[in-house]
Amino acid sequence: MSEQTISFTALDPSQEFQSGDSIGAAVVAAAHEPLLPDEILVISHKSVSKAEGRTRLLGDVVPGEEAMRIAAAQDRDPRHVQVILDETEQILRDEHGVLICVTKHGFVCANAGVDASNTAGSDEVVLLPLDPDASAVRIRNEIRDASGTAPAVVITDSFGRAWRVAQVDVAIGCAGISPIEDWRGKLDRAGRELAATEIAIADAVAAAADLARSKDSGQPFVRVSGLGRYVTKADGPGAQVLLRQAHQDLFRR
Amino acid sequence: MSEQTISFTALDPSQEFQSGDSIGAAVVAAAHEPLLPDEILVISHKSVSKAEGRTRLLGDVVPGEEAMRIAAAQDRDPRHVQVILDETEQILRDEHGVLICVTKHGFVCANAGVDASNTAGSDEVVLLPLDPDASAVRIRNEIRDASGTAPAVVITDSFGRAWRVAQVDVAIGCAGISPIEDWRGKLDRAGRELAATEIAIADAVAAAADLARSKDSGQPFVRVSGLGRYVTKADGPGAQVLLRQAHQDLFRR
Numbered sequence: 001m002s003e004q005t006i007s008f009t010a011l012d013p014s015q016e017f018q019s020g021d022s023i024g025a026a027v028v029a030a031a032h033e034p035l036l037p038d039e040i041l042v043i044s045h046k047s048v049s050k051a052e053g054r055t056r057l058l059g060d061v062v063p064g065e066e067a068m069r070i071a072a073a074q075d076r077d078p079r080h081v082q083v084i085l086d087e088t089e090q091i092l093r094d095e096h097g098v099l100i101c102v103t104k105h106g107f108v109c110a111n112a113g114v115d116a117s118n119t120a121g122s123d124e125v126v127l128l129p130l131d132p133d134a135s136a137v138r139i140r141n142e143i144r145d146a147s148g149t150a151p152a153v154v155i156t157d158s159f160g161r162a163w164r165v166a167q168v169d170v171a172i173g174c175a176g177i178s179p180i181e182d183w184r185g186k187l188d189r190a191g192r193e194l195a196a197t198e199i200a201i202a203d204a205v206a207a208a209a210d211l212a213r214s215k216d217s218g219q220p221f222v223r224v225s226g227l228g229r230y231v232t233k234a235d236g237p238g239a240q241v242l243l244r245q246a247h248q249d250l251f252r253r
Numbered sequence: 254m255s256e257q258t259i260s261f262t263a264l265d266p267s268q269e270f271q272s273g274d275s276i277g278a279a280v281v282a283a284a285h286e287p288l289l290p291d292e293i294l295v296i297s298h299k300s301v302s303k304a305e306g307r308t309r310l311l312g313d314v315v316p317g318e319e320a321m322r323i324a325a326a327q328d329r330d331p332r333h334v335q336v337i338l339d340e341t342e343q344i345l346r347d348e349h350g351v352l353i354c355v356t357k358h359g360f361v362c363a364n365a366g367v368d369a370s371n372t373a374g375s376d377e378v379v380l381l382p383l384d385p386d387a388s389a390v391r392i393r394n395e396i397r398d399a400s401g402t403a404p405a406v407v408i409t410d411s412f413g414r415a416w417r418v419a420q421v422d423v424a425i426g427c428a429g430i431s432p433i434e435d436w437r438g439k440l441d442r443a444g445r446e447l448a449a450t451e452i453a454i455a456d457a458v459a460a461a462a463d464l465a466r467s468k469d470s471g472q473p474f475v476r477v478s479g480l481g482r483y484v485t486k487a488d489g490p491g492a493q494v495l496l497r498q499a500h501q502d503l504f505r506r
Binding site for chain 2: 095098161165204211212213227242
């Protein structure tokens with residue numbers, strides 16, 4: 001096998017998005033070189049959420065009893081906690097000042113993905129997209145409409161992890177990419193069966209893309225080349241297949 | 254901010270390692286272009302473990318009572334289970350046919366990182382390096398000795414995750430790289446304080462590098478360019494700082 005290089009480039013300039021903006025058109029406008037059909041566009045979810053109007057103003061939120069109780073115990077704004085609860089299917093942990101939630105999509109993450117940073121006003125919080133896989137399909141179509149080319153799309157957020165410190169970006173939505181590469185039952189080059197090995201391609205792409213931008217740069221788009229073997233014409237199953245089903249999950253209790 | 258590209262290239266050719274081999278010398282020999290001091294060399298742990306003699310032959314293993322019990326319940330080779338137990342500090346889960354262990358290093362992973370695939374004989378299993386951060390320092394020194402240049406070194410393994418399907422590579426050892434980028438308390442470009450954001454740089458580099466090789470290619474080395482801002486002259490704290498301390502961990506029970 002010869003040397004093979006994959007590369008990640010953050011697009012410039014950055015842009016603040018408003019409800020109704022076309023993310024796909026913005027991606028095409030931001031690309032210096034024409035997008036290619038075997039590339040992957042990685043998009044941080046915050047721009048997607050803003051374009052979809054998935055924000056709330058804390059001034060409009062009336063906290064309920066549970067939010068008041070949690071906020072008092074954790075010394076937090078009860079309105080912010082209420083927004084988190086509104087996005088939450090199940091609270092896994094409520095201690096050490098953090099809320100680890102199962103979101104209504106099935107993501108397990110802190111604060112149900114509700115984020116106050118980088119928003120246009122200090123009163124605004126940003127939610128996760130309602131259906132990030134559908135968002136990825138829509139953005140892919142927007143890119144196709146604006147450029148004639150349909151690279152894969154991965155929408156990301158930064159999640160903490162059990163057992164390990166700090167965050168890495170993961171894929172919360174995707175279209176046109178095989179999210180998982182399945183090596184189970186295949187043979188290695190010595191002819192032996194590989195140990196159970198499924199690789200979370202979309203998550204690795206998300207983690208890698210975040211390295212190409214700086215947190216304070218506001219660059220929402222990263223283009224990825226060299227991974228055409230994972231890009232598919234069909235939109236595919238989306239990032240939902242990366243979620244472990246509750247009955248198979250050993251760490252939901 | 255202008256466009257910035259990071260790139261990952263798997264080195265060719267691949268090589269099987271024996272106890273006593275110099276990984277650093279092999280890296281230098283495999284690099285087509287001279288290594289640069291602001292690059293990162295990502296090395297899958299299996300080659301490191303073999304060079305360090307961190308393998309065992311199942312024929313030499315006498316399983317104890319606990320290994321026999323677990324092996325019977327999980328329909329596994331009791332000698333393999335005994336090797337896993339020998340590497341384990343604490344078993345977190347023993348169900349669904351899997352063993353989730355805290356290793357003696359403090360890693361939380363399936364089977365304490367003991368792996369039977371890709372080994373020279375079907376009777377041989379590969380353990381994690383005894384001290385992967387020390388391994389990374391040694392390899393960095395070997396590279397420096399062989400080339401005059403000391404890029405950063407990251408040693409990786411593929412770990413499963415709580416809540417999410419499939420594996421991604423993480424850093425189990427590193428030298429010459431800042432493993433975590435800490436944005437807590439810093440301001441975003443609009444002047445607002447960022448939400449708690451520590452980024453696990455070394456883990457993201459590990460995940461990304463795995464995309465540059467194919468599981469059956471046997472390519473243990475990936476060189477990374479464009480991330481010089483994380484490369485340090487000092488060997489630094491190593492990947493141990495990526496491990497959440499038990500008393501701060503919400504998912505050890």
